[in-house]
Amino acid sequence: MPTTQISIENEVTLRNLKAAFEGESNAHARYTAFAVKADSEGLHGAASLFRAAARAEQIHAESHARVLRQLGAEAAATIQPVRVKSTIENLNEARAGERYEIDSMYPEFIREAKGHNNTAAVRTFEWAIEAEKTHARLFSEAIAVLESGWLIAARNYYVCAACGYTAETPESERCPTCNLQWEKFEVVR
Numbered sequence: 001m002p003t004t005q006i007s008i009e010n011e012v013t014l015r016n017l018k019a020a021f022e023g024e025s026n027a028h029a030r031y032t033a034f035a036v037k038a039d040s041e042g043l044h045g046a047a048s049l050f051r052a053a054a055r056a057e058q059i060h061a062e063s064h065a066r067v068l069r070q071l072g073a074e075a076a077a078t079i080q081p082v083r084v085k086s087t088i089e090n091l092n093e094a095r096a097g098e099r100y101e102i103d104s105m106y107p108e109f110i111r112e113a114k115g116h117n118n119t120a121a122v123r124t125f126e127w128a129i130e131a132e133k134t135h136a137r138l139f140s141e142a143i144a145v146l147e148s149g150w151l152i153a154a155r156n157y158y159v160c161a162a163c164g165y166t167a168e169t170p171e172s173e174r175c176p177t178c179n180l181q182w183e184k185f186e187v188v189r
Ligand SMILES: [Fe+2]
Pocket: 027, 053, 056, 057, 098, 131, 132, 135
């Protein structure tokens, strides 16, 4: 029956959107706590990176929530208590989380949403995975820099207000992921 088929498809998409909303909401909470810890260790550059990534994850959560509401569902997340360790450990944990989303979670969600032609779900997942790739790279670079004794100074990051793309410099006219104008990027320090 077509109606049964549609509801099963929606169920999978909804479950994935809710899982992604939950994951992004918790990543936002985790990175916000990690930023406080980095500042307390005098690693203000790492704190800036965590704040920028936290804002990007919040933008992803908001984007997933919009799609959930379009599908008639609620967006609700349970925020888990954050276990804050040293900044180097927090950076490693953050990178591992990003890699899970890049290598496993989002590719599966995108494949599923494409299979059901849910273009809104495909778009919000694709926007998120592109930003997570830059986060994984930035966390990797921060780990290398921290191991050589830097990351002391706070610095600006530029976060796309639509898709969460996170850049170190305002280098181009538009967001490479979603095409938003650079003037609409948020500066996070
Ligand atoms: Fe991320």
